Amino acid sequence: xxxxxxKHAEQTPDTPLPWAELGLKPDEYERIVExxxxxxxxxxxxxxxxxxxxxxxxxxxxxxLKQFGEKAPQSDAMLVGIGENAGVVDVGQxxxxxxxxxxxxxxxxxxxxxxxxxxxxxIVRDILAMGARPVAVMDPLRFGAAxxxxxxxxxxxxxxxxxxxxxxxxxxxxxxxVVFDSCYQGNPLVNALCVGVMKHxxxxxxxxxxxGNKVIxxxxxxxGDGIGGVSVLASxxxxxxxxxxxxxxxxAKRPAVQVGDPFQEKLLIECTLEIxxxxxxxxxxxxxxxxxxxxxxxxxxxxxGGMRVELxxxxxxxxxxxxxxxxxxxxxxxxxxxxxxxxxxxxxxICEKWDVIATVIGEVTxxxxxxxxxxxxxxxxxxxxxxxxxxxxxxxxxxxxxxxxTLQADDAAKLxxxxxxxxxxxxVLRLIGSPNQASKAWVTDQYDRFVLGNTVLSQPEDxxxxxxxxxxxxxxxxxxxxxxxxxxLDPYTGAQLALAEAYRNVAATGAxxxxxxxxxxxxxxxxxxxxxxxxxxxxxxxxxxxxLGTPVTGGNVSFYNQTGxxxxxxxxxxxxxxxxxxxxxxxxxxxxxxxxLIYLLGETREEFxxxxxxxxxxxxxxxxxxxxxxxxxxxxxEILIAGSRDxxxxxxxxxxxxGLVQALVESCLKGGKGARIVIPDTASDSGSAAGDPFVTLFxxxxxxxxxxxxxxxxxxxxxMCGARGLPATRIGVIDGDALAVQGEFTIPLDELxxxxxxxxxxxxx
Amino acid sequence: MSTxxxxxxxxxxxxxxxxxxxxxxxxxxxVSLWHRDKSLKQVDAVVLPGGFSYxxxxxxxxxxxxxxxxxxxxxxxxxxLPVLGICNGFQVLTESHLLPGAMLxxxxxxxICRDQKLRVENANTAWTCDYTAGDEISIPLKNIDGRYTxxxxxxxxxxxxxxxxxxxVGMNPNxxxxxxxxxxxxxxxxxxxxxxxxxxxxxxxGTGRTDxxxxxxxxxxxxxxx
Numbered sequence: 001x002x003x004x005x006x007k008h009a010e011q012t013p014d015t016p017l018p019w020a021e022l023g024l025k026p027d028e029y030e031r032i033v034e035x036x037x038x039x040x041x042x043x044x045x046x047x048x049x050x051x052x053x054x055x056x057x058x059x060x061x062x063x064x065l066k067q068f069g070e071k072a073p074q075s076d077a078m079l080v081g082i083g084e085n086a087g088v089v090d091v092g093q094x095x096x097x098x099x100x101x102x103x104x105x106x107x108x109x110x111x112x113x114x115x116x117x118x119x120x121x122x123i124v125r126d127i128l129a130m131g132a133r134p135v136a137v138m139d140p141l142r143f144g145a146a147x148x149x150x151x152x153x154x155x156x157x158x159x160x161x162x163x164x165x166x167x168x169x170x171x172x173x174x175x176x177x178v179v180f181d182s183c184y185q186g187n188p189l190v191n192a193l194c195v196g197v198m199k200h201x202x203x204x205x206x207x208x209x210x211x212g213n214k215v216i217x218x219x220x221x222x223x224g225d226g227i228g229g230v231s232v233l234a235s236x237x238x239x240x241x242x243x244x245x246x247x248x249x250x251x252a253k254r255p256a257v258q259v260g261d262p263f264q265e266k267l268l269i270e271c272t273l274e275i276x277x278x279x280x281x282x283x284x285x286x287x288x289x290x291x292x293x294x295x296x297x298x299x300x301x302x303x304x305g306g307m308r309v310e311l312x313x314x315x316x317x318x319x320x321x322x323x324x325x326x327x328x329x330x331x332x333x334x335x336x337x338x339x340x341x342x343x344x345x346x347x348x349x350i351c352e353k354w355d356v357i358a359t360v361i362g363e364v365t366x367x368x369x370x371x372x373x374x375x376x377x378x379x380x381x382x383x384x385x386x387x388x389x390x391x392x393x394x395x396x397x398x399x400x401x402x403x404x405x406t407l408q409a410d411d412a413a414k415l416x417x418x419x420x421x422x423x424x425x426x427x428v429l430r431l432i433g434s435p436n437q438a439s440k441a442w443v444t445d446q447y448d449r450f451v452l453g454n455t456v457l458s459q460p461e462d463x464x465x466x467x468x469x470x471x472x473x474x475x476x477x478x479x480x481x482x483x484x485x486x487x488x489l490d491p492y493t494g495a496q497l498a499l500a501e502a503y504r505n506v507a508a509t510g511a512x513x514x515x516x517x518x519x520x521x522x523x524x525x526x527x528x529x530x531x532x533x534x535x536x537x538x539x540x541x542x543x544x545x546x547x548l549g550t551p552v553t554g555g556n557v558s559f560y561n562q563t564g565x566x567x568x569x570x571x572x573x574x575x576x577x578x579x580x581x582x583x584x585x586x587x588x589x590x591x592x593x594x595x596x597l598i599y600l601l602g603e604t605r606e607e608f609x610x611x612x613x614x615x616x617x618x619x620x621x622x623x624x625x626x627x628x629x630x631x632x633x634x635x636x637x638e639i640l641i642a643g644s645r646d647x648x649x650x651x652x653x654x655x656x657x658x659g660l661v662q663a664l665v666e667s668c669l670k671g672g673k674g675a676r677i678v679i680p681d682t683a684s685d686s687g688s689a690a691g692d693p694f695v696t697l698f699x700x701x702x703x704x705x706x707x708x709x710x711x712x713x714x715x716x717x718x719x720m721c722g723a724r725g726l727p728a729t730r731i732g733v734i735d736g737d738a739l740a741v742q743g744e745f746t747i748p749l750d751e752l753x754x755x756x757x758x759x760x761x762x763x764x765x
Numbered sequence: 766m767s768t769x770x771x772x773x774x775x776x777x778x779x780x781x782x783x784x785x786x787x788x789x790x791x792x793x794x795x796v797s798l799w800h801r802d803k804s805l806k807q808v809d810a811v812v813l814p815g816g817f818s819y820x821x822x823x824x825x826x827x828x829x830x831x832x833x834x835x836x837x838x839x840x841x842x843x844x845x846l847p848v849l850g851i852c853n854g855f856q857v858l859t860e861s862h863l864l865p866g867a868m869l870x871x872x873x874x875x876x877i878c879r880d881q882k883l884r885v886e887n888a889n890t891a892w893t894c895d896y897t898a899g900d901e902i903s904i905p906l907k908n909i910d911g912r913y914t915x916x917x918x919x920x921x922x923x924x925x926x927x928x929x930x931x932x933x934v935g936m937n938p939n940x941x942x943x944x945x946x947x948x949x950x951x952x953x954x955x956x957x958x959x960x961x962x963x964x965x966x967x968x969x970x971g972t973g974r975t976d977x978x979x980x981x982x983x984x985x986x987x988x989x990x991x
Contacts, residue, residue, distance in 0.1 A: 354776065444878075453786055
């Protein structure tokens with residue numbers, strides 16, 4: 001086969017190219033020809049096709065994501081915003097924190113272990129590329145029905161992959177979510193979040209500048225795994241892209257899902273951090289989706305000059321790879337750095353110390369083109385911005401689905417409710433024994449949460465909290481939340497509820513929420529209904545972030561999460577990062593001290609649309625999700641933070657799915673202490689539900705938390721709530737070894753524990 | 766002169782920072798050792814920390830055993846140098862034949878991370894003398910290859926000589942024979958265990974307990990009184 005050089009492309013304008021198989025639309029291909037003034041070479045086509053895929057170009061989402069910038073609240077904390085590998089936030093004392101959540105949904109369905117493992121690897125390299133030491137990870141996961149046979153294939157593989165990779169990197173896994181719903185049966189959601197810490201002056205950006213600077217590829221050798229992975233990620237069907245991936249007449253089919261090597265990644269992390277310490281790089285970029293195509297074009301596009309790359313110098317695992325395949329390969333554990341010539345030797349020494357292969361593959365030029373050569377012959381000559389940053393942008397049509405009204409009219413208020421104490425008791429046990437509400441220890445016990453020795457709070461706490469400075473006690477908290485059921489009922493409100501919950505969870509630990517990252521998991525953007533859900537969720541999230549004063553710093557969009565015509569519930573997952581000046585002041589969820597008073601903060605209304613109770617007891621999804629009041633969320637957060645800082649509360653737990661009773665059970669079991677609860681009467685100011693035990697225990701009204709107050713602090717605490725106008729209702733006391741709701745039921749802790757902790761092991765073995 | 770305790774970093778070691786911190790909190794001087802070092806830098810004792818050295822790709826600890834620093838440590842240990850192997854470090858010690866037996870994959874085949882209760886069976890070793898035999902302590906356990914195994918004769922011998930240093934209490938988390946969590950050599954200077962004392966040295970982080978600090982105060986006392 002002859003090499004398809006630039007010269008050859010000029011001479012053979014009519015050669016047919018497989019642009020359609022690579023996922024490009026006719027008008028997209030036309031635009032490439034227009035940009036280049038000729039047909040692209042095979043290598044150029046490979047680059048454009050992966051970089052213009054949905055996954056890399058955000059072509060369907062861009063017009064909506066813009067709002068996160070346009071409506072961004074004023075924040076002094078933001079150091080680096082959307083568009084870089086990850087956003088960076090100032091947390092004080094000279095420290096900056098970077099964090100981001102990403103999806104690895106489709107690969108994890110095809111190959112659960114490697115899909116999930118490389119999801120962790122990818123997000124960790126994103127954080128590393130900002131100049132930060134990765135310090136923690138967390139994984140929001142969503143699977144099909146817990147008792148479905150395929151869930152038993154996907155879930156253990158995903159969990160083992162996250163554990164197998166993350167545990168080997170030495171990063172504590174401090175939280176996340178595990179959710180079951182049959183809507184995710186053919187489209188599990190495997191999202192991964194990483195947090196990194198650095199000093200302000202250590203921030204690094206992905207850009208290539210300075211003519212004559214060297215481009216160094218380091219890390220693993222490049223192999224044939226993951227070729228076309230990007231196309232698979234974002235294509236309509238796995239099969240269509242799978243065929244094109246083998247391409248070029250080769251018979252050997254390699255996996256479209258990448259294979260991870262966590263040991264190599266660990267070396268890459270330590271090696272890169274040592275390189276940062278010695279200030280040896282001008283710009284740096286990790287290799288993830290679209291591999292070298294992405295790294296070279298993004299570095300060159302963001303920099304001031306052009307770039308020249310000798311592709312045949314790339315170290316290979318498989319010597320038969322074609323240049324197109326090398327450009328598209330998504331082999332893991334690779335980074336690309338731009339280094340001034342006088343620092344190259346030292347750079348290489350550090351790589352050698354860590355047994356990391358490093359190769360100068362090119363240099364920054366004074367032109368404005370990205371030029372790639374293969375044994376001296378030019379195979380790529382493109383303006384890098386057209387590849388990396390000026391891809392197609394679509395204004396996809398969207399429309400509110402016609403079934404939305406019917407869904408919202410199907411009110412959960414009409415569902416039969418438990419009427420007696422015995423019925424309430426049985427409903428509580430069924431709730432906490434259901435897969436979504438039960439303990440997730442079966443999953444989280446497979447992750448190392450202790451390594452690095454800075455984990456202050458981790459699962460099942462409201463948020464993960466890690467210390468970042470041993471001397472001062474400075475720490476950061478992160479929580480991720482999402483509720484696809486709420487978002488299905490109303491995507492605008494659903495996105496805000498996810499934001500509000502993560503915000504509340506961070507505040508419940510005593511940390512002040514600062515910034516947001518999001519992973520937006522949706523169906524096909526070509527379906528106007530799914531696109532409407534996406535548009536609404538973006539609008540809700542952007543409005544919510546503005547109201548709460550927490551800017552979106554970055555994130556990820558995952559489309560095409562659907563099987564046939566059936567999409568998943570729209571599932572915006574929101575991560576909130578907060579800061580706490582002194583981690584010794586953190587508030588855990590555990591009820592630990594007998595005699596402390598239990599207060600319910602906020603107002604409880606009759607809100608059961610999308611609730612856990614309606615799902616567990618009636619398999620019902622309809623009505624409206626709980627109302628959102630973001631001013632109330634802010635007030636609640638201020639009270640929780642002040643209460644923590646001033647020693648007025650010793651435990652706090654946010655109220656969300658499962659309502660008050662879920663929170664009480666978790667706080668009792670964590671602390672090993674019971675609680676005596678009295679349902680507040682109608683005379684109190686705790687909301688319209690007062691006096692009704694069922695509504696009080698199971699409603700999912702937002703803007704609420706339950707706290708434990710030492711008796712000595714009661715007056716000070718209630719005075720503070722009163723002065724600030726936050727309803728605070730005393731509902732009981734920590735006492736005994738049972739959860740007792742006066743006049744209704746008593747459940748011993750042992751019985752609660754058996755049901756709560758036994759559910760997932762019984763299902764998953 | 767302060768007591769110097771070395772902590773070895775192999776490629777893939779993860780808990781080295783934690784071990785260095787634990788040494789410091791106990792009051793000794795932590796010294797980083799690199800797997801290629803040709804000197805032990807005059808340390809008075811060595812900790813082999815947890816992790817997945819060399820990716821554990823052949824067998825846990827199997828490749829580290831051949832690193833330059835291990836030659837020095839093996840020779841030193843035979844002369845009485847106190848050595849503590851934690852998790853992957855324990856695996857390195859068995860691969861080095863400084864301690865008998867081997868670790869197999871957990872009987873349930875999963876990685877497990879939990880707060881684990883142990884009983885200190887031997888409080889005479891260099892690393893346990895600050896405990897009392899029979900003490901029950903809770904420290905984190907986290908591994909996938911943690912099932913201690915040895916032939917019956919070796920096990921009988923370990924029991925007879927009082928060389929079972931720690932035993933799991935309550936539940937056996939991985940199928941280790943005779944509930945063994947850690948062992949010592951005859952001289953009591955080399956100790957290996959699967960759970961992680963270095964993760965239980967501060968009240969605020971980890972499990973919130975400090976039950977593991979005794980390992981590091983033990984060695985400090987032993988070295989100072991020596």
